Amino acid sequence: MLNELITKYNEALIDTDRERALNVVRAALDDGISPEAIVFEVVLPAMDRMIMSVSEGFEANVAQHFITAQISNAVTNEMLERFTAPTETRGRIVIGNSQGDLHALGKRIVIGCLRARMIEVIDLGTNVPPEKFVSAAVKHDAPIIAISSMMVHTARGPNGALKVRELLHAHGLEDRIKIIVGGAPYRFDHTLWQTVKADGWAENAVAAARLVEDMLSEVAR
Amino acid sequence: MITSMDRLVAAIRGEPSDRIPIFCNLIDQGAIELGLEPEEYFSRGDLVAEAQLRLREKYGHDNVWSLFYVGKEAELLGCQKIKFASDGPPNVEDFVIRSWAQIPELKVPADITQHEAFTETARCLEILKREIGGKVPLCAYITSTMTLPALLMGMDRWMELLFLGPPDLTQLLLEKCHEFFVKEVAAYRAGGADVIVYSNPFGSVDFVPMSFFLERSLPWIERDIAAIGTEGVVYYCGMASLNRTIPKVLERTGIGVYYLSPMDDITQGTALVGGRGLTCGVVNDIALIDWTPEEIDHEVARMIAAGKPSGKFLFGTGVMPRAIPERNIRALMDAALRHGRHEALTA
Numbered sequence: 001m002l003n004e005l006i007t008k009y010n011e012a013l014i015d016t017d018r019e020r021a022l023n024v025v026r027a028a029l030d031d032g033i034s035p036e037a038i039v040f041e042v043v044l045p046a047m048d049r050m051i052m053s054v055s056e057g058f059e060a061n062v063a064q065h066f067i068t069a070q071i072s073n074a075v076t077n078e079m080l081e082r083f084t085a086p087t088e089t090r091g092r093i094v095i096g097n098s099q100g101d102l103h104a105l106g107k108r109i110v111i112g113c114l115r116a117r118m119i120e121v122i123d124l125g126t127n128v129p130p131e132k133f134v135s136a137a138v139k140h141d142a143p144i145i146a147i148s149s150m151m152v153h154t155a156r157g158p159n160g161a162l163k164v165r166e167l168l169h170a171h172g173l174e175d176r177i178k179i180i181v182g183g184a185p186y187r188f189d190h191t192l193w194q195t196v197k198a199d200g201w202a203e204n205a206v207a208a209a210r211l212v213e214d215m216l217s218e219v220a221r
Numbered sequence: 222m223i224t225s226m227d228r229l230v231a232a233i234r235g236e237p238s239d240r241i242p243i244f245c246n247l248i249d250q251g252a253i254e255l256g257l258e259p260e261e262y263f264s265r266g267d268l269v270a271e272a273q274l275r276l277r278e279k280y281g282h283d284n285v286w287s288l289f290y291v292g293k294e295a296e297l298l299g300c301q302k303i304k305f306a307s308d309g310p311p312n313v314e315d316f317v318i319r320s321w322a323q324i325p326e327l328k329v330p331a332d333i334t335q336h337e338a339f340t341e342t343a344r345c346l347e348i349l350k351r352e353i354g355g356k357v358p359l360c361a362y363i364t365s366t367m368t369l370p371a372l373l374m375g376m377d378r379w380m381e382l383l384f385l386g387p388p389d390l391t392q393l394l395l396e397k398c399h400e401f402f403v404k405e406v407a408a409y410r411a412g413g414a415d416v417i418v419y420s421n422p423f424g425s426v427d428f429v430p431m432s433f434f435l436e437r438s439l440p441w442i443e444r445d446i447a448a449i450g451t452e453g454v455v456y457y458c459g460m461a462s463l464n465r466t467i468p469k470v471l472e473r474t475g476i477g478v479y480y481l482s483p484m485d486d487i488t489q490g491t492a493l494v495g496g497r498g499l500t501c502g503v504v505n506d507i508a509l510i511d512w513t514p515e516e517i518d519h520e521v522a523r524m525i526a527a528g529k530p531s532g533k534f535l536f537g538t539g540v541m542p543r544a545i546p547e548r549n550i551r552a553l554m555d556a557a558l559r560h561g562r563h564e565a566l567t568a
């Protein structure tokens with residue numbers, strides 16, 4: 001029965017059909033499948049499969065990431081309320097678009113994927129000054145600052161990740177707080193994340209969620 | 222003297238010329254050239270025209286632009302606020318559509334050429350046409366019907382409406398955008414634009430699934446192109462890849478020029494176009510910022526070697542980021558001019 005559910009759910013994702021995905025999941029609950037199984041054996045593996053499909057040459061496009069993030073987030077939310085034992089979040093991050101950048105889509109997809117994996121996300125919005133990234137991370141005790149940039153000047157300019165790095169350094173926060181970056185320019189130049197002195201980057205939102213998970217478990221160790 | 226226009230026409234027809242045409246899209250560099258802040262520079266069409274002419278003199282590429290910044294299209298539809306940066310391109314700051322309820326109210330101007338937000342563009346076109354008309358291809362940038370809502374409401378809100386919202390509202394918005402699109406193309410053509418760069422990330426399967434492309438994007442592409450004709454039209458997906466959609470677009474619309482993404486394989490692109498049109502190989506101008514002269518030469522040589530044998534090839538850039546050092550623009554042009562020569566004719 002679980003296999004059938006996985007197939008149907010994945011098909012709905014590929015067709016970018018949110019309603020169908022939610023209906024499939026609700027029907028599964030009615031059939032007695034546990035909310036835990038739905039999250040851990042259906043929703044999260046489906047996200048992972050998207051990364052694999054990219055490396056295997058199958059299509060995984062922006063729309064699919066967008067819908068996957070929306071659906072996964074919605075389903076996980078709905079299921080979490082029904083979990084028999086309360087779950088702890090797996091960590092917390094702050095995220096925003098760099099100063100001067102108003103492009104919210106990439107960030108929004110990343111947030112959806114993170115929340116689906118039960119990572120707490122503090123969204124600082126678009127056009128975020130570097131100081132705010134740092135003060136928010138300190139205030140919320142978040143070990144990761146995630147910066148999304150859609151343009152070259154907001155990615156590598158003086159008020160983006162480079163400045164956040166400078167501030168972390170000046171305040172002696174570098175071993176407590178890591179910087180990750182992403183967005184269009186990083187996809188065209190795979191070394192740009194190093195140029196802007198980030199600790200990591202990811203090509204897409206599903207990969208971003210994995211990156212954050214890995215970094216959080218490193219922090220926990 | 223072979224003009225830039227001759228070179229482009231020869232490349233389109235697959236006829237002999239001195240070298241392949243080179244499109245170098247220097248938009249934000251104009252302000253640097255004139256020593257002005259972008260906000261001041263983009264406020265006057267005469268400045269934009271002057272900088273385009275100077276930049277072409279300086280680097281020797283084969284095109285000039287009437288584009289100020291893409292957000293101009295939103296201004297024509299009521300956007301009141303553009304965010305200027307001193308080190309990057311201007312961006313739409315105020316979205317015309319902030320809630321779905323505003324969609325029915327969206328007004329398409331009756332005559333774009335008379336719109337206040339078009340005045341400076343018209344001035345720019347007029348100067349460029351007078352100075353280089355017929356000799357250098359004059360380019361216009363036009364956002365496709367399906368992509369235009371991203372400028373009016375933001376890409377995230379547009380995706381939400383398109384994929385998850387009420388279909389009738391989506392349809393209404395697209396109808397309005399199409400009406401605007403057709404009028405905008407007419408306005409630029411009337412002003413003297415020869416090349417219409419049809420920008421449509423929704424025409425790329427990097428952006429939407431193939432099924433969506435076939436069922437939703439393609440019919441709008443067909444409608445757009447049927448309304449404006451294929452004359453001077455360039456298919457461009459905003460630097461997203463297009464190899465996989467070339468065959469269908471060619472077959473359904475007859476568009477004759479394909480502006481690849483740096484992510485597209487050039488040999489494959491020319492093969493897909495298959496002599497039925499001009500293929501434009503596009504350099505990764507974001508990576509170009511940090512390349513050494515040797516790396517630039519090597520990459521340009523590689524690209525041209527992949528595309529030139531097809532007989533119908535153009536070398537191009539994306540929307541060159543402002544951060545590219547002048548020496549790298551020179552190195553790029555130098556390499557393209559050298560490797561792009563047609564030996565048989567110049568020997």
Ligand code: B12
Nearest residue numbers: 106148151152181182183184204205208291312313376459
């Ligand atoms: C669609 C598009 C447009 C559309 C819509 C724009 C809009 N408002 O959203 C149109 C055609 C209108 C357009 C216009 C412009 N564009 Co545009 N556009 C694109 C395109 C094709 C895709 C961008 C996109 O929406 N991607 C979808 C999102 C979801 O992807 P993403 O942000 O990369 O996010 C994913 C990953 O990067 C990752 N991620 C994102 N953030 C983060 C953060 C972290 C921490 C991590 C780990 C991961 C991560 O996960 C996300 C989901 O998988 C890109 C080229 C390309 N192929 O990427 C150019 C591109 C972004 N545009 C560019 C430019 C310059 C412009 C203009 C400024 C041009 C101009 N001079 O006017 C205008 C600006 C318009 C405006 N806003 O006023 C440049 C930017 C580079 C530069 N030169 O600075 C690009 C890269 C094209 C290029 N190569 O030249 N554009």
